Amino acid sequence: MPELPEVETTRRGIEPHLVKRTVTAAVVRERRLRWPVPRSFETSISGQVINAVRRRAKYLIVDTAAGSALLHLGMSGSLRIVDPTTPLKKHDHVDIALDSGRILRYHDPRRFGSMHWLAPHSSHPLLDELGPEPFDPDFDGAYLHRRAKGRRVSVKVFIMNAKIVVGVGNIYASEALFRAGIDPRRSAGRVSVQRYRALAEAIRSTLGDAIEVGGTTLRDFYGGDGEPGYFRQKLMVYERGDEPCRVCDTPVRRVVLGQRATYFCRQCQR
DNA sequence: CATCGGACCTGTTAGC
DNA sequence: TGCTAACAGGTCCGAT
Numbered sequence: 001m002p003e004l005p006e007v008e009t010t011r012r013g014i015e016p017h018l019v020k021r022t023v024t025a026a027v028v029r030e031r032r033l034r035w036p037v038p039r040s041f042e043t044s045i046s047g048q049v050i051n052a053v054r055r056r057a058k059y060l061i062v063d064t065a066a067g068s069a070l071l072h073l074g075m076s077g078s079l080r081i082v083d084p085t086t087p088l089k090k091h092d093h094v095d096i097a098l099d100s101g102r103i104l105r106y107h108d109p110r111r112f113g114s115m116h117w118l119a120p121h122s123s124h125p126l127l128d129e130l131g132p133e134p135f136d137p138d139f140d141g142a143y144l145h146r147r148a149k150g151r152r153v154s155v156k157v158f159i160m161n162a163k164i165v166v167g168v169g170n171i172y173a174s175e176a177l178f179r180a181g182i183d184p185r186r187s188a189g190r191v192s193v194q195r196y197r198a199l200a201e202a203i204r205s206t207l208g209d210a211i212e213v214g215g216t217t218l219r220d221f222y223g224g225d226g227e228p229g230y231f232r233q234k235l236m237v238y239e240r241g242d243e244p245c246r247v248c249d250t251p252v253r254r255v256v257l258g259q260r261a262t263y264f265c266r267q268c269q270r
Numbered sequence: 271c272a273t274c275g276g277a278c279c280t281g282t283t284a285g286c
Numbered sequence: 287t288g289c290t291a292a293c294a295g296g297t298c299c300g301a302t
Contacts, residue, residue, distance in 0.1 A: 003295060034278065075296050110279045112296060153273065169295060218295065
């Protein structure tokens with residue numbers, strides 16, 4: 001469910017409810033997420049004051065003086081601020097209760113998400129090899145071109161690799177390639193530096209536009225404030241197989257790359 | 271090193 | 287109606 005814009009939307013939605021609040025209790029009802037949630041997670045975060053809620057790639061990082069919670073929403077995870085009277089739903093796996101009387105509640109049917117506890121100022125193997133953020137100044141066409149040298153994978157699979165650039169998931173990979181006019185099947189190593197400049201800009205603009213409207217709600221994404229994201233209305237190709245291209249009317253094609261559905265316009269993308 | 275397939279899960283929908 | 291198969295927003299890991 002969540003790509004970078006949805007994670008950032010979640011961060012913005014929950015941050016005002018968390019910062020400067022004290023965690024009064026943490027309850028893990030289902031420990032079997034992608035990796036078992038360690039007991040140290042609850043014992044460490046309980047009693048702590050939350051100083052900041054940050055995002056790195058698709059991870060959320062909740063900082064306290066005693067360390068940080070490292071959260072990933074996986075494919076189907078979501079975080080909502082709820083009241084104690086809100087009935088528990090199936091797959092509500094974790095509650096983090098706050099001294100405001102409210103609760104940060106984690107819901108994740110597929111359990112591909114994760115929760116770790118980081119000691120203060122320490123990193124984590126999951127974070128160590130991540131590529132640049134799309135909005136970093138050092139992420140540009142020259143960077144992509146350099147990293148793509150000699151690579152034979154499709155440019156779509158290439159930009160979805162978090163070691164190259166973070167935050168580009170399956171929706172926005174197709175959308176950014178459409179904006180840049182690049183055929184997603186093309187080998188990464190055979191894209192010119194000029195076209196990588198367009199692609200770097202397209203990734204930024206696509207993600208930025210999506211963040212502005214609260215992400216994309218395809219099925220069940222809601223931000224921390226309970227609002228759906230409205231980027232769905234702006235999707236040019238994603239999940240539009242056989243429908244006419246919004247630019248040239250050519251039917252949008254669906255292919256599979258790296259075992260993921262991929263959408264593009266054969267006319268507009270070369 | 272780069273690439274590929276499989277793995278982890280449940281829920282929804284399309285097709286018979 | 288019921289069953290089955292395909293598919294879904296992520297990404298790690300091991301084999302090649």
